[in-house]
Amino acid sequence: MSEPFDLAIIGGGPAGYVAAERAAHRGLRVLLAEHRHLGGVCLNEGCIPSKTMLHSAKLFHYAVHGAAYGVKAEQVTFDFEPVQARKSRIINQLRKGIAQLMKKGKIEVRNEAARLAPEGGLLIDDEPVAARDILLATGSAPARPPIPGADLPGVLDSTGILECREAPRQLVVIGGGVIGCEFACFFGSIGVPVTVIEMLPEICPAVDAAIAKTLRRELAKKNITFHLNAKVDAITPDTVQFTVDSQSQMVERDLVLLATGRTPNVAGLGLEARGVDFDRRGIRIDDRCGTNVPGVWAAGDVTGRVWLAHAASRMGEVVVNNLTGRPDRMRYHGVPGVIYTTPEVATVGWTEEQARAAGWPVQTAQWPMTANGRYLAEHEDERGIVKVVLRTDTRAVVGVHMLGAACSEMIHGAAAMVEMELRADEVKDLVFPHPTVSEVIRDAIWQSYP
Numbered sequence: 001m002s003e004p005f006d007l008a009i010i011g012g013g014p015a016g017y018v019a020a021e022r023a024a025h026r027g028l029r030v031l032l033a034e035h036r037h038l039g040g041v042c043l044n045e046g047c048i049p050s051k052t053m054l055h056s057a058k059l060f061h062y063a064v065h066g067a068a069y070g071v072k073a074e075q076v077t078f079d080f081e082p083v084q085a086r087k088s089r090i091i092n093q094l095r096k097g098i099a100q101l102m103k104k105g106k107i108e109v110r111n112e113a114a115r116l117a118p119e120g121g122l123l124i125d126d127e128p129v130a131a132r133d134i135l136l137a138t139g140s141a142p143a144r145p146p147i148p149g150a151d152l153p154g155v156l157d158s159t160g161i162l163e164c165r166e167a168p169r170q171l172v173v174i175g176g177g178v179i180g181c182e183f184a185c186f187f188g189s190i191g192v193p194v195t196v197i198e199m200l201p202e203i204c205p206a207v208d209a210a211i212a213k214t215l216r217r218e219l220a221k222k223n224i225t226f227h228l229n230a231k232v233d234a235i236t237p238d239t240v241q242f243t244v245d246s247q248s249q250m251v252e253r254d255l256v257l258l259a260t261g262r263t264p265n266v267a268g269l270g271l272e273a274r275g276v277d278f279d280r281r282g283i284r285i286d287d288r289c290g291t292n293v294p295g296v297w298a299a300g301d302v303t304g305r306v307w308l309a310h311a312a313s314r315m316g317e318v319v320v321n322n323l324t325g326r327p328d329r330m331r332y333h334g335v336p337g338v339i340y341t342t343p344e345v346a347t348v349g350w351t352e353e354q355a356r357a358a359g360w361p362v363q364t365a366q367w368p369m370t371a372n373g374r375y376l377a378e379h380e381d382e383r384g385i386v387k388v389v390l391r392t393d394t395r396a397v398v399g400v401h402m403l404g405a406a407c408s409e410m411i412h413g414a415a416a417m418v419e420m421e422l423r424a425d426e427v428k429d430l431v432f433p434h435p436t437v438s439e440v441i442r443d444a445i446w447q448s449y450p
Helices: 014-025 040-045 047-064 080-104 178-189 209-222 309-323 352-357 373-378 411-419 424-428 439-448
Strands: 005-010 030-033 108-110 114-116 122-124 127-129 131-136 140-142 171-174 194-197 224-227 230-235 239-244 247-252 255-258 262-264 296-298 337-339 345-349 362-368 385-391 397-403
Touching: 005 014, 005 114, 005 309, 014 030, 014 040, 014 080, 014 131, 014 309, 040 047, 040 080, 040 309, 047 080, 047 178, 131 309, 171 178, 178 194, 178 209, 178 224, 178 337, 194 239, 209 224, 209 345, 209 352, 209 385, 209 397, 345 411, 352 362, 352 385, 352 397, 362 439, 385 439, 397 411, 397 439, 411 439, 424 439
Parallel strands: 005 030, 005 131, 030 108, 131 296, 171 194, 171 255, 194 224
Antiparallel strands: 114 122, 122 127, 140 262, 230 239, 239 247, 337 345, 345 397, 362 385, 385 397
16 A cells, blocks of 8 residues: 555545645645545535526526616527536536646545545545545535425426526425525526425525515515425426415426435445444534544535535635644634525524524614615615624624625625624724625614614
């Protein structure tokens, strides 16, 4: 067996390739095993392709509804072929960029399946490979719920629906979470009637309740119908059958999207033989991203901790930092989340409901986006709000939740406030550029502590 690698990584997604690049930059000898494409689900089947398509739908929507801005267009069409071609071009360009990063770092990339070896190191297509430390970053896959008829033609998951070549006559989305709402927004924006069936009392249950309710009302303007507290009973070739308050209902369908969450990719990794602690929810890790087995680490979706690409990348960095002499730990409370609908949702920190459930003394304040000059100038008939959550004992900002265009591009500022535990007075002393939508954060805080 050759000289052991300092770090071997299984999985080339946001956790794996970022960890590989950071480790190589610190002088470690790194192996990255990825049996599919570099970039993982985010680049190939998730974040990038879906946001590329959502941008096309947004442009179409604005073209059709441009009269309010003095821009009138006729016979506007949406053509899937160039949308798909552009999506593929962007994916390929970014794949090449990651490959170049790996080459620059002298990282050995193996396009083969890998798993833990029972006695140490790993096996790549049954070839033993020695490594001092191993990072598991195998990501996740769409969950397949046990619904009768879920295997029928025209029933797709979030990967399959990205390959649509034409608009369906009617789309039914099972699941009103982030993925379900984003695809509902895409198809609704291009004129497809969409029905969203959600089993909980509100869509996007992890989002602040006021934000989620307002998002649902905004999405309803795009030909999207929501059924809440609904249980799907069966899918037939032509319909989806569901129950609301003990009343059986039915909606016609062309395509069905199963948007019922994701499941960690833990199978086939040799976890049992190596003694790594895991279950169907993911690999268990500590705040350093270490498993119960010394020298075996895990990061990203495979841990089941948080299903976000940027969190996965940060977890990979935490591992590398701990391997190279900088003690570090993963802090989840400052990780922002975004829903790329129109309007967008961006959130970080504690919701009001979470803070009160934890027994914290909190107060909140809301500010409408329509009170902001930049927002009002650029967004006709589109509501938005920002809600801040502050502790009354310390006056620290513990949560910021926004609905409105450009929220994704300013949530990092709010994340810094939460992570650094800035007090309301400290935020009020900051100078925000005018006119920008970002001013709403400061305006909301002024409402809390004038």
